[in-house]
Amino acid sequence: MLERQFTEEQEQFRLAYRRFLHEEICPHMEAWRHKGIVDREAFRKAGAKGFLMIWPDEELGGLGDSDFRFEQIIIEEQHYALAADWFAPLHSRLVGPYLTRFGSREQQLRFIPKCAAGEAILAIAMTEPSAGSDIAAIRTTALEDGDHFVLNGSKTYISNGINADLIIVAAKTDPKENSRQIGLFVVERGMPGFERGRMLEKMGNKAQDTAELFFENVVIPRENVLGDPKKGFHYLMQGLAEERLIGSVGFLAAAQKAFDLTLEFVRERVVFGRKLSEMQNTQFKLAGLRTALDIQQVYVDQQVAALNAGQLAPVDAAKSKLATSELLGRVVDVGVQLHGGAGYMDEYPISRMYCDARGARIYAGTSEIMKTIISRDFLSDDYIPFNDRQGY
Known part of the structure; x- marks a missing residue:
């Protein structure tokens, strides 16, 4: 895969957040799944470490850095750790920015510090x-x-x-x-x-x-x-592009994790005296997925750069949301199939990931809605043919 672009500070942030997940979140995930809810203490612990609401300025309790790559790291690491059920980015980056985009300074001072500290969810x-x-x-x-x-x-x-x-x-x-x-x-x-x-x-x-x-x-x-109070529809439309990018980052990270779990399994599983990974059918299926994952990662990273530059178009976010959610569905489906009977057992992470993945094609706009948005763009009178964009 092509090298990804993160700063040294962000790489250190990734290591710190990974450590936090494994020490404070992962040990409790099974209990939280049985309860159907994450303990509020998880938010307070994350807030105390500075892992909630990265983007608000320091006066409001944040780090004052709006670079979306920090949130990208948080989303990726939660999926890699199989802890995405605790969807902190919903609190921090999907809902929180409404308070700064559209709220008054008084509202920001009243609400955001408590949210950054994890005291208010x-x-x-x-x-x-x-x-x-x-x-x-x-x-x-x-x-x-x-x-x-x-x-x-x-x-x-x-x-x-x-x-x-x-x-x-x-x-x-x-x-x-x-x-x-x-x-x-x-x-x-x-x-x-x-x-x-x-x-x-x-x-x-x-x-x-x-x-x-x-x-x-x-x-x-x-x-x-x-x-x-008359412009809320417009406000919601402004937030949807970033919401769909948040989804795309998570869907792709989940797909990357599902691929790795499947690869680990087929390297160990022996069928008819041979490892499953040595069989051409397995190799071809995983080769196709590995290629799709690497290509999609480049596109998502480019969209993150576009968001940071204030240039992420809603139609591009729709394309990413459609592609990553559909790809995740393919990866977990192949993963369960290659796990065989084990893939149907809840004790294997791929089984849970299969169930978790089904919602990806529904929330933040269904795949059908994404296709409608994309088709409206290329059928509009303002559409510029690809060749014309290249100066022909």
Whole structure:
């Protein structure tokens, strides 16, 4: 594989984070999977070490470095350590930036230090029973009433739904059925009228708490409104490109880990007197995957560079999300097949990775939605043919 571009400081950060995972997180993962939730102490320990919210300035409790490669390292190492059920990047890099992109300085000073320390856990609530990838179809409302808004509705499949202390809730501020006028509202633990439903049982990612949320006449003060309460749809679209890149980094890291687990197994497994790795079918299957993984790694690393330069286009993030999630599905499927009966046993990591991987083609936008975004781009009047981009 071509050499990857990380600074010396980032390589040291990788080693420190890897050590933290193996000392503080990995020993507890099995218990957390059985409970269906990660202990809150995990967030506090990560915050104390400076492993949450890298990007905010030091006044807010961060390191003041917005280079996405730090988060890339965190995501990769969690997957390599088989600890991705503790999805800290959801808190740190997927939800947290909404507070700095669209929140006032007062809101940042009020919320971010607690989040950086791991004392307050973040979630974002967009999905509803009848609205998934189509954000404009949400029915939850937040209607203006004097000096506050009144929030009513429900959300489902919300990651960190049980643990979260601060939840950014997307709600319509115009009750018209087809309106895209949406606001983003910070709901705090304990607000009257806010209730959590059951913790949902899932196919995979068992330690990631996922829940239903209910809002009945929840009073949201204006100081808990992020930005313009009419522009939330636009705000969400801004965040989706980075969210899909976060997903892409994780999907690819999981695929890399699944490949290594499978390679380790076939090197040891003997069938008909020969190691499985010596058989041409095994070699050809793994050769195809190894090539696809290395090519995709270059593309993802290029997208990280584009994000750092402020040039990541939503359509490119959609391409990456589509490609990495589909590739992960292929890798874990081949992995289970080459493990044989062992691959069907929960004691082998490839079995769990197979279950975890299925969600990759659904959340942050389904593969079908990604294909729709990509096709709209090349079918638009603004599309420039490839040759024309090369100066022909």
